[in-house]
Amino acid sequence: MSESDYPEHDKLTATREGRRWVGAFLEWADHMDYHVTTTQQADEDSEAFEVPVRIEDALAAFFGIDQKKLAAEKEAMLAALPRRGARFGEIVDIETKGGVTT
Numbered sequence: 001m002s003e004s005d006y007p008e009h010d011k012l013t014a015t016r017e018g019r020r021w022v023g024a025f026l027e028w029a030d031h032m033d034y035h036v037t038t039t040q041q042a043d044e045d046s047e048a049f050e051v052p053v054r055i056e057d058a059l060a061a062f063f064g065i066d067q068k069k070l071a072a073e074k075e076a077m078l079a080a081l082p083r084r085g086a087r088f089g090e091i092v093d094i095e096t097k098g099g100v101t102t
Contacts, residue, residue, distance in 0.1 A: 006077065008070040015063040022062060026055045 004010070012019075026036065036058050037050040060067050 006073045008065055008073050011063065011065050012070065015065070019059050019063060023055060023059055026058060030055070 029035070036053040036055075038053055039048045040051050041048040057067070059065075060070075
């Protein structure tokens, strides 16, 4: 399959270095008690409250990676493995997008 078959994974690969740097900064900030949060409110009559944002979620949002689409692509990759000719006892090399070795 070409890279365009998995666009969210393409984004993941293209942003690897940036995600590493931004992620390291967010981990440091968290360690220093600086936290990324979002404000939520149950309804109009309730008071708003802060909710922490997971580093993984912040990185995905910043780099434009849709985590639901990413999960669906992972499922599609796994579903495609048997169609690639992998038989019981063979090792599928995922790094080469499905090349099979014995």
